[in-house]
Amino acid sequence: NAGVTQTPKFRVLKTGQSMTLLCAQDMNHEYMYWYRQDPGMGLRLIHYSVGEGTTAKGEVPDGYNVSRLKKQNFLLGLESAAPSQTSVYFCASSYFRQGTEAFFGQGTRLTVV
Amino acid sequence: SQKIEQNSEALNIQEGKTATLTCNYTNYSPAYLQWYRQDPGRGPVFLLLIRENEKEKRKERLKVTFDTTLKQSLFHITASQPADSATYLCALEDTGTASKLTFGTGTRLQVTL
Numbered sequence: 001n002a003g004v005t006q007t008p009k010f011r012v013l014k015t016g017q018s019m020t021l022l023c024a025q026d027m028n029h030e031y032m033y034w035y036r037q038d039p040g041m042g043l044r045l046i047h048y049s050v051g052e053g054t055t056a057k058g059e060v061p062d063g064y065n066v067s068r069l070k071k072q073n074f075l076l077g078l079e080s081a082a083p084s085q086t087s088v089y090f091c092a093s094s095y096f097r098q099g100t101e102a103f104f105g106q107g108t109r110l111t112v113v
Numbered sequence: 114s115q116k117i118e119q120n121s122e123a124l125n126i127q128e129g130k131t132a133t134l135t136c137n138y139t140n141y142s143p144a145y146l147q148w149y150r151q152d153p154g155r156g157p158v159f160l161l162l163i164r165e166n167e168k169e170k171r172k173e174r175l176k177v178t179f180d181t182t183l184k185q186s187l188f189h190i191t192a193s194q195p196a197d198s199a200t201y202l203c204a205l206e207d208t209g210t211a212s213k214l215t216f217g218t219g220t221r222l223q224v225t226l
Contacts (some may be wrong), residue, residue: 004156031211040121042218043157043202050211058213090156098212099145099164104156 002026006091006105013081013112021076021108023091029103030096032074033058034066036087037107043090049074050096081112115140119203119217126224132193134220136186136203141215143205146179146186151200151219160201161188193224 007022023032030051035043045058047066055066063085065077074093078085088109092102118137126132136146144165149157163170163179163186170177176189190197200221204214 033213035216040218042117043204043214043216045213045215048211048213056211059215092156094212098206098208099162100212101147101159101162102157102212102214104158106156107154 004091004093004103004105006089006108008108009106010109011111013078013110015081015083015112017081018077018079019081019110020078021089021091021110023074023076023093023105025072025074025091025093025103027093027103028071029093030071031094032068033092033094033102034064034074034076035090035092036060037090038087046076046089081110083112086110086112115215117141117203117205117215117217119201119220121218121220123221123223126193126222128194128224128226130193132190132197132222132224134188134201134203134222136188136217138184138205141184141205142181142207144208145206146177147204147206147214148175148177148186148188149202149204149216151202157202190222193222195224195226198222198224 033048034046049068052071091105094102148160151157200219202219203217
C-alpha cells in the first residue's frame with residue numbers, strides 16, 4: 001500500500017520556468033491538499049480539492065494552479081516560477097468526513113534560482 | 114487574525130523523562146485538534162486527534178489534553194526514548210468543509226541518553 005506518492009522528490013527551476021508536481025493516492029480519499037513548508041512558517045495550505053473535478057484556494061494560492069481530473073491524482077502547477085516559490089511542497093489526502101487524519105506524501109523540495 | 118503558537122525553541126530532555134509540548138491558539142474555535150510527528154526530510158505523520166468536547170486522549174505513551182477555555186493543547190510523551198526525537202506539529206481543524214488543517218510551526222524534541 002503506497003499511500004500518498006509525490007513526483008518528483010527534488011527539482012531545480014530557473015526563474016520563469018514552469019513545472020507540474022504530481023500527487024497520487026491509492027486510499028480512495030475524497031479530499032486532497034497541497035501545502036508548502038518554509039522555515040519558521042509551518043505548513044501553509046495552497047489549494048485543496050473535495051472531490052474529482054473540484055478545486056479551491058487555500059491560504060497562499062497566488063502563483064499556483066491545480067487540477068483534479070481523476071480522484072486519485074492532484075496536480076500542482078507553477079506557470080512562471082519565482083524564487084519566492086522555493087520551498088518544500090507536501091501533498092496530503094483524507095477521508096470526506098471531519099475529524100479524520102491526513103496522510104502526507106514524502107515531499108518535493110523545489111529550488112527556484 | 115488566527116494564530117497558532119508552538120515553542121520554536123528545541124526541547125531537550127533526558128531519556129525516560131516525560132516530554133511536554135505546548136500548542137496555543139488565538140482567534141480560533143477548532144472542532145478538532147491534531148498532533149503530527151515530522152522527521153527530517155519526511156512528511157508529517159498523524160499521531161493523535163482530540164475533539165473540542167474531549168479533555169484528554171491517550172495512545173500508548175502519548176497523551177493529549179485540550180482546554181478550549183485556555184485555548185491550549187498539551188502533548189505529553191512519557192518514558193521518552195531517543196527514537197522520539199523529531200519535530201511535533203499541532204494542527205487545528207475548523208468546522209468548515211474539506212477538513213482543512215491549520216498548522217503551528219512545530220517544536221523540535223531531542224531526547225538524549
